[in-house]
Amino acid sequence: MIVALAVTPPAAGALLLLTGRRADRAAPAAGVLVATAVLALAVAAAVTCPVARFAVLPGWPGGLAVDGLSGVLVVTVASVLLAILVFAAAYGYGARFFGLMLLFAGAMLVTVTASDLVLLLMGWEVMGAMSYALIGYEWREAEPVRSADVAFLTTRAADLGLYAAAGFAVAGSHSLALSALGGAAEPWRDLAAAGAVLAALGKSAQLPFSFWLSRAMAGPSPVSALLHSATMVAAGAYLLLRLHPLLAATGWAGTFVAWAGAVTALLLGAVALAQRDLKQLLAASTCAQIGFMVLGAGAGSVPGGTAQLVAHAAVKSLLFLCAGAWLTALGTKQLDELHGAARRYRLVGAAFGAGALSLAGLPPLALWVTKDEVLTAAAERSPALFAVGLAASVLSAAYAAKALFAVWRGTRTDGARVPMPMLARLPLVILAAAACVLGVLGLPGVADALDIPGETRVNGPELAVSGVLAAVTILAVRFARTIPAPAWAADWLFLERAARAGIVRPAFALARALARFDDRFVDGAVRAVARSGPWAAGLAGRGAELRLDGLVTGVGRGARRLAALARRPQTGLVHTYYAQAAVLLAVLVAVAVLAGW
Amino acid sequence: MNENPADVAPELCVLIAAVLGLVNGLFLPRTRQWRVALVCAAGLVAGLVVAAVDATRPDLVVFDAFVVDPITHVTRITVLGATLLVLALAAGPVRDHPRESEHYVLILLSALGAMALGASSDLLVVVAAYLLASIPAYALAGFGKDAHGTEAALKYYLMGAFLGVVMLAGVTLLYGVGRGTAYGTLRAGLAGAPSAAVSAGVVALLAGLLFKAGTVPGQFWVPDVTEGAPPAVAAFVTTVPKIGAFAALLRFGSEALPPGAGGWPALVAVIAAATMTLGNLAAFGQDNVRRLLAYSTVSQAGYLLVPVAMAGRTDLARTALLFYVAAYAVTNLGAFAVVLAAGRDDLAAYTGLLRTSPLLGLSLVVCLLGFVGTPPTAVFVGKVLMFGAALDGRYAWLAAVAALNTVASVFYYLRWIVPLFRRPDGALRPARAASAVAVAAAVFSVALGVGAGVALTP
Structure with a gap:
């Protein structure tokens, strides 16, 4: 069953891709059908917790396995995939879209069920490649392709950490199993942890890699909905949650990861607040919310991080689908131009409202509970960490409110109302409901029932404080004249510029210098050899060739002369034949006598 | 002494075919003489079959002068096969020729000589086979009765006669110093003979065989005959007699001469x-x-x-x-x-x-x-x-x-x-x-x- 779960979506996706345009008409139905089957399989897998042991590399046992954490994630991935594919089916995407989406989700399913590093890397890589293909879905235009390049190169660079981690794991524990990493020998354990943390931070767009997520907005909205919720960015958080024993074992890694998450949540929260583009705002908020998950993984709250992941998946896919619906209907995603959009499309508006309020952390909605579960764990670690996390949660209430009021404020008069497809409404309703009630995951007992390792603790006063803070912040945003939008925040902390200046340009400068070296010295040597060839040939032609040529001509001339000589005995006169034969016989007698002497 | 004629059955097949062809040719009208070609071909095919069967039997000696061993087998089969091809080549040009049947018969007789040349282990039989292989070939070379053919035939004959006489002299000399003409006797006799006389005798004997083989010093006829004689005859004289000549040379060198004698x-x-x-x-x-x-x-x-x-x-x-x-x-x-x-x-x-x-x-x-x-x-x-x-x-x-x-x-x-x-x-x-x-x-x-x-x- 677990193999069917891991193989069905990629196989169906590959089939759709291979069939190409011919399958365009059947693709939406096929995609939804496969996604439904995958959801059924995922639920069944989560209940039965199957294990499949096999070795991809001979001698390195591993395989696929579903435990509590994986079970929650496969159900989340399958649900979000189904909701998004139903939505996309309403908007008439083709076979390529559904094929890539299924492959993308399939890679995520492999990633979360892998129990060894080889399979994990396979899923990880395919997911990265598919994200590239999906971000650059509109490949005929230059900008999406450039964005896809940036996103792919950034995550790819961070991925190298996971390869290094695999190497260190082999060196340290002579095993590729994820569960064996925590017990690796001393220097290797730290190195493996560093590699894995690097890869996870890159994949989930934490600082300093956050800028690629801004670029990922170039893809279609359903792609963003999937990429920002249950796959790709979630994979990084999942890896940290999965490797929590390793982080805990090293000591430093847990603290580092917790701070990385908290700082990302704070800074990217500010970035989100400064955005004027709805999708960019949502992208930055993704970084910030993933920051809470990372904080949870670092602070040792695996159930909190997992609950945050699941609840955020529902909320963020919902918000992106709403943004996509408006983008299609109104042709804009600028916050200034979206005034009144919620009133014109009331269902979308209501769903968006539920999602945004959940994102703001308003009680009793989902993210209020899950986020505070993480914060409770952070408070136990260090007050500073808790303070940063609390500030970040205030910021998240602020940017969620900014988006909410942008779409609800005012009324629209321009243009005709484009009716929204019936099929697109269903996932919005379901996801909105999930965004409201998934907070139950954070309740004590639920996580235990789901068999997620670790202890669930919710601090009552803390919950009350953060709920009040969220409500106050929302009201403050409602009545604020202006919301500050400093340039550093609006431009994503200048991260992409910094990467360009700090890494891309030096790399190119080095490459150019090396190319010059290659041209001048290496190539120069080759050219010198090439030049010396004709020179030597000329020398040979003037000096040796004439003599050699003369020799060859001489041989030819000699042969002709000898040939003429050889025809001389054939006089045609019998008496000369007789004479020659007689003389030859005499000579032969002499030869015979001398030889026999 | 083994005198069983069945051991030389391939040679007999050729001989019988030649005689039958000659007799048939006497009575057949000119336009039907192609039947002689069929008779001769049948004789060659029969000879080939018998030779192939013989090749599977152990070696033996017939009439004390005729060895049936692998050299003979290969000589027989090659000569018979080559002669069959030559007959096919010659049948076209001499069709309805006044002496069509004689043409075929001469080819067969010369081929018979070549076979005997390769098989004989006695110098006198070698001489006889030499003559049998040569004389029909002289006639064949001049068959066209044109100026070139006649000149070719005459040159061929004169060279053959001269070198044949030298060969006879060589046989005489070797007989004198080796006290015999059979190869077995010669091998024993030549071991103690004066080496100069043996060398002279060997060279003289070789003169005839080398003439048949078309090598120095007997190569003079080859270009003239090949150019002057009818093409089918040219193909024959440059192929079939050579087979016999080389077989005879090999046999003489390996069986009649003691090691090192005659500067071999x-x-x-x-x-x-x-x-x-x-x-x-x-x-x-x-x-x-x-x-x-x-x-x-x-x-x-x-x-x-x-x-x-x-x-x-x-x-x-x-x-x-x-x-x-x-x-x-x-x-x-x-x-x-x-x-x-x-x-x-x-x-x-x-x-x-x-x-x-x-x-x-x-x-x-x-x-x-x-x-x-x-x-x-x-x-x-x-x-x-x-x-x-x-x-x-x-x-x-x-x-x-x-x-x-x-x-x-x-x-x-x-x-x-x-x-x-x-x-x-x-x-x-x-x-x-x-x-x-x-x-x-x-x-x-x-x-x-x-x-x-x-x-x-x-």
């Missing part, structure tokens, strides 16, 4: 080197294809003498000679068949043959490349064996000379091959029967080369 390896090696060099050099400038082929046969005879020189020194010598002689026979007949089919003697007439008549042109290319020694033709295997024999017999310089000559020979064979690929300047109507013989010979040459492993196993 050195003497024959010098002759071989001179022959191949002369033949190749003289072929360079030829524009007449029959003359070119004549010199080519002289040079091939030089290569064939290499294993003869190594007779008794290495076991490879016999294998090499027998395989090479068979390969040479089929390749030479193929080349002559193309000349007969094309009906032209000048080199220029063959321009573009591969386009006007692809099958015939391809056969010619196969045969000429075969002469050069290109894999996978039969002559290639023969040449490899020949080089092997020379090196095995520690005559590396002879192998070097042969290799040098092979390289030189590429020049004149290519002079013929290259124009075949050019654009034709005139239509050529090849004769059908000769074309079939050419194709068959080319196919057989390749088959023998590819199947050399099978052929060499016994």
Whole structure:
């Protein structure tokens, strides 16, 4: 069953891709059908917790396995995939879209069920490649392709950490199993942890890699909905949650990861607040919310991080689908131009409202509970960490409110109302409901029932404080004249510029210098050899060739002369034949006598 | 003493076919004389079958002078097969000729002489076989009764007579010093004989055999006869008698001479080197294809003498000679068949043959490349064996000379091959029967080369 779960979506996706345009008409139905089957399989897998042991590399046992954490994630991935594919089916995407989406989700399913590093890397890589293909879905235009390049190169660079981690794991524990990493020998354990943390931070767009997520907005909205919720960015958080024993074992890694998450949540929260583009705002908020998950993984709250992941998946896919619906209907995603959009499309508006309020952390909605579960764990670690996390949660209430009021404020008069497809409404309703009630995951007992390792603790006063803070912040945003939008925040902390200046340009400068070296010295040597060839040939032609040529001509001339000589005995006169034969016989007698002497 | 005539049944088959052909020819009208060809062919086929059966039996000696051993088997089969091809070649040109039946009968009798030459182990029988192989060939050379043919016949006869007389003198001398003419007796007798007399006797005896083989110093007739005689006869005299002559040379060298007597390896090696060099050099400038082929046969005879020189020194010598002689026979007949089919003697007439008549042109290319020694033709295997024999017999310089000559020979064979690929300047109507013989010979040459492993196993 677990193999069917891991193989069905990629196989169906590959089939759709291979069939190409011919399958365009059947693709939406096929995609939804496969996604439904995958959801059924995922639920069944989560209940039965199957294990499949096999070795991809001979001698390195591993395989696929579903435990509590994986079970929650496969159900989340399958649900979000189904909701998004139903939505996309309403908007008439083709076979390529559904094929890539299924492959993308399939890679995520492999990633979360892998129990060894080889399979994990396979899923990880395919997911990265598919994200590239999906971000650059509109490949005929230059900008999406450039964005896809940036996103792919950034995550790819961070991925190298996971390869290094695999190497260190082999060196340290002579095993590729994820569960064996925590017990690796001393220097290797730290190195493996560093590699894995690097890869996870890159994949989930934490600082300093956050800028690629801004670029990922170039893809279609359903792609963003999937990429920002249950796959790709979630994979990084999942890896940290999965490797929590390793982080805990090293000591430093847990603290580092917790701070990385908290700082990302704070800074990217500010970035989100400064955005004027709805999708960019949502992208930055993704970084910030993933920051809470990372904080949870670092602070040792695996159930909190997992609950945050699941609840955020529902909320963020919902918000992106709403943004996509408006983008299609109104042709804009600028916050200034979206005034009144919620009133014109009331269902979308209501769903968006539920999602945004959940994102703001308003009680009793989902993210209020899950986020505070993480914060409770952070408070136990260090007050500073808790303070940063609390500030970040205030910021998240602020940017969620900014988006909410942008779409609800005012009324629209321009243009005709484009009716929204019936099929697109269903996932919005379901996801909105999930965004409201998934907070139950954070309740004590639920996580235990789901068999997620670790202890669930919710601090009552803390919950009350953060709920009040969220409500106050929302009201403050409602009545604020202006919301500050400093340039550093609006431009994503200048991260992409910094990467360009700090890494891309030096790399190119080095490459150019090396190319010059290659041209001048290496190539120069080759050219010198090439030049010396004709020179030597000329020398040979003037000096040796004439003599050699003369020799060859001489041989030819000699042969002709000898040939003429050889025809001389054939006089045609019998008496000369007789004479020659007689003389030859005499000579032969002499030869015979001398030889026999 | 074994006097069972059944042991020489292949020879008897040929003889009976010749006599029957002659008698039939007396009574048949001129337009029906082709039946004689059928009678003769039937005799040859019967001989081939009997010879093939005989080849599976143990060696034996008949009449104290006639050895039936692998040399004889190969000689018989090669001579009979080659003669069959020559009959097919000759049937067309002499059709309805006043003396058609005599033509076939003379060919058969000369072939009989060649077979006897290869099988005899007594100098007197060798002389008789020499005469039997030669005299019908003289008549055949002048068969056309034209000026060229008559001159060719006369030269052929005069050279044959002169060298035959020298050969008789050699036999006499060897009989005198060796106290016998049977090879077994000679081997014992010559061991203690004065070496100068033995050397003179050997050289004199060789004069006749080398005349038949067409090597130095008896090569003078080859170009003149090949050019002057009818083409089918030219194909015959440059192929069939040579088979017998080389078999006789090999047998004499390995069975009659005690080791080292008469300066054997050195003497024959010098002759071989001179022959191949002369033949190749003289072929360079030829524009007449029959003359070119004549010199080519002289040079091939030089290569064939290499294993003869190594007779008794290495076991490879016999294998090499027998395989090479068979390969040479089929390749030479193929080349002559193309000349007969094309009906032209000048080199220029063959321009573009591969386009006007692809099958015939391809056969010619196969045969000429075969002469050069290109894999996978039969002559290639023969040449490899020949080089092997020379090196095995520690005559590396002879192998070097042969290799040098092979390289030189590429020049004149290519002079013929290259124009075949050019654009034709005139239509050529090849004769059908000769074309079939050419194709068959080319196919057989390749088959023998590819199947050399099978052929060499016994």
